[in-house]
Structures are given as C-alpha cells and as structure tokens.
Amino acid sequence: MTHVLTALAWPYANGPRHIGHVAGFGVPADVFARYMRMRGHDVLMVSGTDEHGTPILVQADAEGLTAAEAAAKYNRIIVEDLDALGLSYDLFTRTTTGNHYKTVQELFTTLHANGYILQQRTLGAISPSTGRTLPDRYIEGTCPHCGFDSARGDQCDNCGRQLDPVDLIDPKSRINGETPKFVEEDHFFLDLPAFAEALNAWLDTRTGWRTNVLRFTKNLLDEMHPRPISRDLDWGVPIPLEGWADRPDKRLYVWFDAVIGYLSATIEWARRSGDPEAWKRWWQDPEAVSYYFMGKDNIVFHSEIWPAMLLGANGEGAKGGEPGSLGTLNLPTEVVSSEFLTMEGKQFSSSRRVVIYVRDFLERYSPDALRYYICAAGPENQDSDFTWAEFLRRNNDELVAGWGNLVNRSIAMAAKNFGAVPEPGELEDVDRELLATTKAAFDTIGDLIGANKVRAGIGEAMKTVAAANKYLADTAPWKMKEDPKRQGTVLYTVLQAVSDLKTIMSPFLPHSSQRVHELLGGEGVFAPMPYIEEVADLDEGGATDGPYPILTGDYSDVPKWESVPLVPGTVLEKPVPVFTKLEPSIVDEEIERLNA
Numbered sequence: 284m285t286h287v288l289t290a291l292a293w294p295y296a297n298g299p300r301h302i303g304h305v306a307g308f309g310v311p312a313d314v315f316a317r318y319m320r321m322r323g324h325d326v327l328m329v330s331g332t333d334e335h336g337t338p339i340l341v342q343a344d345a346e347g348l349t350a351a352e353a354a355a356k357y358n359r360i361i362v363e364d365l366d367a368l369g370l371s372y373d374l375f376t377r378t379t380t381g382n383h384y385k386t387v388q389e390l391f392t393t394l395h396a397n398g399y400i401l402q403q404r405t406l407g408a409i410s411p412s413t414g415r416t417l418p419d420r421y422i423e424g425t426c427p428h429c430g431f432d433s434a435r436g437d438q439c440d441n442c443g444r445q446l447d448p449v450d451l452i453d454p455k456s457r458i459n460g461e462t463p464k465f466v467e468e469d470h471f472f473l474d475l476p477a478f479a480e481a482l483n484a485w486l487d488t489r490t491g492w493r494t495n496v497l498r499f500t501k502n503l504l505d506e507m508h509p510r511p512i513s514r515d516l517d518w519g520v521p522i523p524l525e526g527w528a529d530r531p532d533k534r535l536y537v538w539f540d541a542v543i544g545y546l547s548a549t550i551e552w553a554r555r556s557g558d559p560e561a562w563k564r565w566w567q568d569p570e571a572v573s574y575y576f577m578g579k580d581n582i583v584f585h586s587e588i589w590p591a592m593l594l595g596a597n598g599e600g601a602k603g604g605e606p607g608s609l610g611t612l613n614l615p616t617e618v619v620s621s622e623f624l625t626m627e628g629k630q631f632s633s634s635r636r637v638v639i640y641v642r643d644f645l646e647r648y649s650p651d652a653l654r655y656y657i658c659a660a661g662p663e664n665q666d667s668d669f670t671w672a673e674f675l676r677r678n679n680d681e682l683v684a685g686w687g688n689l690v691n692r693s694i695a696m697a698a699k700n701f702g703a704v705p706e707p708g709e710l711e712d713v714d715r716e717l718l719a720t721t722k723a724a725f726d727t728i729g730d731l732i733g734a735n736k737v738r739a740g741i742g743e744a745m746k747t748v749a750a751a752n753k754y755l756a757d758t759a760p761w762k763m764k765e766d767p768k769r770q771g772t773v774l775y776t777v778l779q780a781v782s783d784l785k786t787i788m789s790p791f792l793p794h795s796s797q798r799v800h801e802l803l804g805g806e807g808v809f810a811p812m813p814y815i816e817e818v819a820d821l822d823e824g825g826a827t828d829g830p831y832p833i834l835t836g837d838y839s840d841v842p843k844w845e846s847v848p849l850v851p852g853t854v855l856e857k858p859v860p861v862f863t864k865l866e867p868s869i870v871d872e873e874i875e876r877l878n879a
C-alpha cells in the first residue's frame with residue numbers, strides 16, 4: 284500500500300466552471316483516484332477554490348459584492364457542481380481559510396529565511412490625484428504582447444500573459460481615466476534561478492511523464508528570472524514580515540498562495556479527521572507518491588514553480604538552507620496535464636458565450652454521460668472538440684447501445700427466466716473465453732488508468748463490453764427455451780461478465796456502476812460518492828465569510844479491483860435502464876440555446 288496524493292488544479296472562483304475545466308482537471312483525476320483506492324492504496328484527493336487575485340475583485344465589483352461575498356458565492360456553486368459530477372474529493376476547500384493563510388505564511392517565512400525570496404526595487408503605480416497605490420485591477424491599457432486594448436495591470440485576458448502595470452501601453456486608471464504615475468517601490472520575488480540546477484536534476488529522475496510536459500518544463504529552465512510574488516492589492520494573504528504584515532495595500536500574489544493549497548488542504552483534511560499529523564504521510568514519507576492534474580495553461584506552476592518552492596522550503600536550492608517547521612516535503616511524482624477542450628470548433632469563452640456550464644449540462648443530462656464523453660473523447664494528449672452531435676452519438680451508440688444494452692438485456696433475460704442469478708452447468712469453451720477476457724481486462728485497463736491513459740482505458744473497457752455483447756448474439760440464450768440448463772449457464776456467464784465490467788467501469792462511470800451493482804442484487808455502497816458538509820473555519824485570520832461548504836467523503840470501503848464470483852440464487856428483478864437514450868433533436872436545441 285502506498286500513500287497517493289491526488290492533487291487537482293484549483294478552480295478559480297470568479298464564476299461557474301464550464302465542462303472544459305472539468306475535462307482538464309476533474310474527471311481524469313477522479314478516475315485515477317478511484318482506481319488507486321480499489322487497488323488498496325491510501326489515496327488523498329484534495330483541492331479547493333482559488334479565491335484571491337484581481338479577477339475575483341473585478342467580478343465582485345461588477346456584481347456589487349465584496350470580494351469575500353463573491354468568492355463565497357462561486358465557491359458554493361463550484362462545490363455543488365463537482366459534487367453532482369461525483370468527483371470523490373477527500374477535501375475540497377478554499378484558499379480563504381485561516382488554515383491556508385497560516386500554511387502560506389509558514390512556507391513564505393521558510394523560503395525567506397533560506398534566502399530564496401528577494402526584495403527588489405520595482406516600479407509601482409500610484410494615482411497622481413490621491414497619491415495612493417493604484418491596485419493592478421484598476422489599471423487598464425494595451426497588452427504589449429498581443430495588442431489587446433483592455434489588458435489589466437496584472438494580466439491580459441486575451442493572451443493570458445502575466446503583466447506588470449508598467450508593461451502596459453498607454454496605461455489608464457479605470458477609476459478616473461488619469462494616467463498613473465510610476466514610482467519606485469519594493470516588492471518580493473521568488474529567486475527561481477537559484478533552483479535551475481536542482482530542478483534540472485529532479486526532472487532527470489522523472490519517468491512516465493507525458494512528453495509535452497517534460498519538454499515544456501525543460502525549456503523553461505533555459506531562461507529563468509526571479510518571479511514577483513507580491514502585488515499592489517488589498518485582497519489576499521498578507522506578507523508575514525515586519526513592516527509588511529499590516530499594510531492593507533500589499534498582498535502575496537494569488538498564484539503563490541494557490542499552489543500552496545495542495546499542502547494546506549492536506550493539513551486541513553488531517554485536522555478535520557481528528558489526526559492532525561496525518562498529512563505527513565502524503566508529504567514527508569519518501570515512499571509516498573503525488574500526482575497533479577491540470578490543464579496545459581497551468582503546467583508551469585506545477586512542474587517548475589511549485590517544485591522550486593518545495594526545494595527552497597527544504598533547503599535544497601543553490602543557496603542551501605534548512606527545512607522549516609513543516610519538515611522536508613515531497614516534490615511531485617508526476618504532473619499530468621491535459622490539453623484543451625474546445626466547443627463546436629471554438630475556444631470556450633464566457634464573455635463570447637461559447638460555454639456550457641457544468642450545472643446547465645447536468646440539469647439536462649446524467650453525470651455519467653458527461654464523464655463518458657470526457658473519458659472517451661477528452662483532451663488527454665491533444666486538443667479535442669466537444670460537439671453536441673458527437674455527444675449524442677457517443678451517448679446513444681456507445682453508452683446506451685453498448686454498455687447499457689448489455690446490462691439491460693442480460694439482467695432482464697435472467698430475471699424473466701430464472702428470477703435470480705442462475706446456477707451454471709458445465710462451462711463450454713465459448714463461456715470460458717468470455718470470462719477469461721473480462722478477467723484479463725482488469726490488468727490491461729488497470730495498467731492504463733495507473734498510467735493516466737484514461738482514453739485508452741475506457742476504449743479497452745468498451746471493447747470488453749463489445750465482446751460480451753457478441754457472446755450474447757452468438758450464443759442466443761433467448762432461443763434456449765428447450766434447454767434451461769444451457770440457458771442458465773450462458774446467462775450466468777454473461778452476468779458474471781457484466782459484474783466484472785461494473786467493477787471495471789466504476790472509476791469512469793461510478794453512478795451507473797452503483798446502479799448495476801444494485802440491479803445484480805448487490806447491497807450497500809459500491810461506488811462511494813462525495814457529499815457536501817457545512818463547516819466553520821478552523822482558524823481565525825482568513826477571509827471566509829461565515830460557514831462554508833466542503834466536499835468530502837468516506838471512501839474507506841471500496842470494492843477491490845478484481846473479479847468477484849456472482850452467487851447463484853441472488854434474486855434479480857426486471858431492470859430499469861441505466862442510461863437514457865437521447866433524441867436527435869437535442870443537437871439543434873442545444874446549438875440554438877448557445878446562440879440565444
């Protein structure tokens with residue numbers, strides 16, 4: 284048994300998330316975590332909403348809310364959506380908790396003590412009329428990289444690049460239109476060049492990474508600069524240094540605190556579990572492994588910056604140093620990055636209304652229909668396109684006509700003819716062959732999921748479904764009225780295959796596997812689901828706005844990843860279909876909805 288940290292990218296709490304987001308970080312990570320638990324590993328799946336930074340403030344301004352109110356609003360929506368999708372988080376929390384603030388400040392303090400945080404003079408914007416610091420979000424200008432004319436002081440929403448206000452062409456205050464004055468001031472920088480050598484050595488020890496992630500990260504090492512970690516901002520984690528901690532206009536940069544969330548969420552989980560030291564099993568045990576899941580726009584933070592921060596906190600960069608109070612912390616085992624999901628050929632964009640929110644999707648379709656699409660056709664190794672026509676085809680031709688039909692036909696026939704799982708007679712070669720196929724599928728598909736090849740994994744599972752459907756067609760048990768013994772043997776064989784397949788399918792499609800388990804006469808929880816719990820912040824000092832929802836669950840009693848013999852005589856009833864066939868008209872309806 285190994286301790287496996289499954290670390291998912293932190294969805295940003297400035298709006299509801301769309302299906303492209305959950306295709307990148309959510310579903311692939313959940314498949315992995317569910318499988319690893321079934322293999323007997325001690326999995327901890329953590330994340331939360333990323334709630335600091337300028338875009339939250341911009342959204343809050345637009346809605347007439349405080350930043351804390353806006354963050355709380357979207358945190359709740361996102362928690363509910365991830366719950367509905369069945370993502371089996373051990374803890375999904377937030378970056379505004381007191382526990383997170385403490386952990387971030389502790390890591391900053393250690394990095395600072397080890398000499399990896401530089402204080403440098405830089406140009407900051409002030410308002411000429413008031414003489415006060417002008418926060419990044421109130422400065423707008425033309426992006427020097429792409430020419431977008433309403434880039435903000437810290438980021439261009441068009442090309443996604445991080446900016447400094449001084450980079451903007453023709454900067455203007457969004458408050459009163461005046462041109463800001465730039466004055467020298469101090470800010471903090473992470474000394475990335477001090478980690479170049481250690482990062483390079485660490486990357487050389489990585490195996491099994493997707494080649495694009497490794498290549499991209501190696502290229503980053505060629506040109507490393509100190510990276511700013513503080514901003515002119517009044518929303519975020521205060522800088523824990525004398526003369527800075529009380530300043531209302533200086534905060535740690537949102538990315539710096541967000542990546543520390545993996546650690547703080549594990550600590551919060553341990554504290555809530557009643558064993559406050561338990562987090563160390565995933566972070567300090569050298570045998571523990573950690574897998575980080577995200578979209579490709581986030582690779583840099585997980586394969587370069589977060590490892591650099593961990594090296595610095597461990598005292599393992601070029602300047603040496605000592606581990607802080609959190610001890611020596613594990614670097615990522617693997618950074619698993621997805622490409623982008625587009626929609627009907629276009630980039631998802633909330634502002635251009637090219638978007639399908641998770642919530643809207645799940646109001647009309649089942650969570651497993653979405654999970655199936657993402658597993659089978661998601662952007663695992665290259666960008667992939669979501670189209671409603673393809674969703675319809677995958678749902679109807681593969682999920683309903685393939686897996687759903689196998690479940691329905693075999694259980695219905697057994698229920699009708701025997702009212703129970705029949706007692707098998709002597710197996711024939713064709714029976715043994717099918718059972719050998721499903722048994723072998725555990726190894727093949729398990730290895731694929733373990734290597735984060737979800738697309739190939741579900742492809743193999745559907746091939747096994749096809750083999751079972753072919754077996755039914757070839758043996759034709761509905762023609763065996765005269766030979767109930769042989770009919771019973773065939774139905775027993777196919778039900779055993781269905782039972783194996785519900786286990787194999789459960790990491791991908793947990794909701795329907797639970798249903799199949801029940802249709803086969805099983806009791807209790809087969810594929811455990813997360814649940815929402817309202818909690819109070821554990822500590823003072825954060826920015827949560829009263830009690831808030833966390834996503835958590837009890838996954839201690841999951842079935843093993845293996846074939847379990849069916850018990851003849853188990854009562855079966857006429858099944859209700861597990862999946863819903865969709866009308867072809869949904870394609871036009873959905874496209875119309877999009878253009879409305």
Ligand SMILES: [Zn+2]
Nearest residue numbers: 426429439442
């Ligand atoms: Zn730009």
